[in-house]
Every structure is written in structure tokens, then in C-alpha cells.
Amino acid sequence: GAGVSQTPSNKVTEKGKYVELRCDPISGHTALYWYRQSLGQGPEFLIYFQGTGAADDSGLPNDRFFAVRPEGSVSTLKIQRTERGDSAVYLCASSTEHYSYNEQFFGPGTRLTVL
């Protein structure tokens, strides 16, 4: 079956601009996660959705970052007034959130470059 998909695969923008990154999870997965991976580092948690609601947004670095999942499937990560330090690969993952394990399946990522 289809895996997690993310669009665009690459995004180049200028400092101060607004960007939206999209994630399509695996069909039927109720949990959706956003992570950010900087060069040479492991992924860093940003936000987690259970259904339509953000269950944990403690990883969002500041109020320029916002994410939505209005129908409990596709999610959009929105970044306002982008800064050069926002440049990274943004990864989306989804899981079935079985009661005993939470194996997350990752998408290919969106590479964001802020000039």
C-alpha cells in the first residue's frame, strides 16, 4: 500500500516568507507526527496529532510554527516569517497507535531552505 507522502519534496524560500508543508499519512493511521531534522542530527519532535486535535505541540520552537489536521487525515505544517535557522528537512510520520506499540512510518521529507 501507499506510504506516507509529503509535498513539496524541496522548498526554497526567502527570509520572512510564509511556507506550508503538506503530509498525507498512511490510510487508516490515526496518529500523525511532525519532526525536524537538521544536518547531521537525529529527527527532533515538533507536534503530534491524534485524529484532528494536536495532542502534544511541545516541540514547536515558537509561535511562527503552526500545524493543522482538520479532517483527521492530511496535515499541513505552516511556518510564518521564515528565518534562515528554519532550514532543515521536515519529516512527517504516521502510526496506528496500537495500545502496545507505536511504530511510526516516515515520509520522504520536505527539504526547506531559507535564503
Place this chain on the structure above:
Amino acid sequence: ELKVEQNPLFLSMQEGKNYTIYCNYSTTSDRLYWYRQDPGKSLESLFVLLSNGAVKQEGRLMASLDTKARLSTLHITAAVHDLSATYFCAPEGFQKLVFGTGTRLLVSP
């Protein structure tokens, strides 16, 4: 706050050799995951370890979990070039995964 430390950070080994990657984490977690990442690619799930003493094997890789010691290991047996990649461990903390900095493995002939 859950913190994760992997070592070594970089491992260069010859084909046919054995080695172990270590993953230590700072607070209690009963579930831990191992992922592989090839350059420029996303993360591929390797192992799901769900309880103390769990051991999983797939091909030349074997992962184990000791929740009391807060330690997981990834053992490589008779390495081959195709195993060259970056390996991440990720214990689970309140539904989210906390990743280590990764171990970059390079296997050469």
C-alpha cells in the same frame, strides 16, 4: 526530559567484521525503536522493542533492550557494504520518539 546518547557516532568497519552500537537513554521508557537512514533518504523502521529483555533479529542485525539499564544495543554480524547507513535509536516518551544523534556506519571491503 528524555535524552538519548548513541555511541559510537561514527563507525568504519571492514566487511566480515562484527560490531555493536550502543544506545543509552536517561529516563524510563519501555519501548524503543531502531531506524536506518540512507543519505538523502527518509527513515526506515528496523526493529520494534517492546519490553525488557526483548531481542529481535533480521539478517545480520540484532537488537536488544534492557529497560532497567536504559540500554539498547544493535549488533552487526559479518558486516557487508549494503549495511552502510546511519542508524538511529529512539526510545518512546509520551507517544513521541526521542532520537539519538545517530551512528554513521561505513562498511568497506
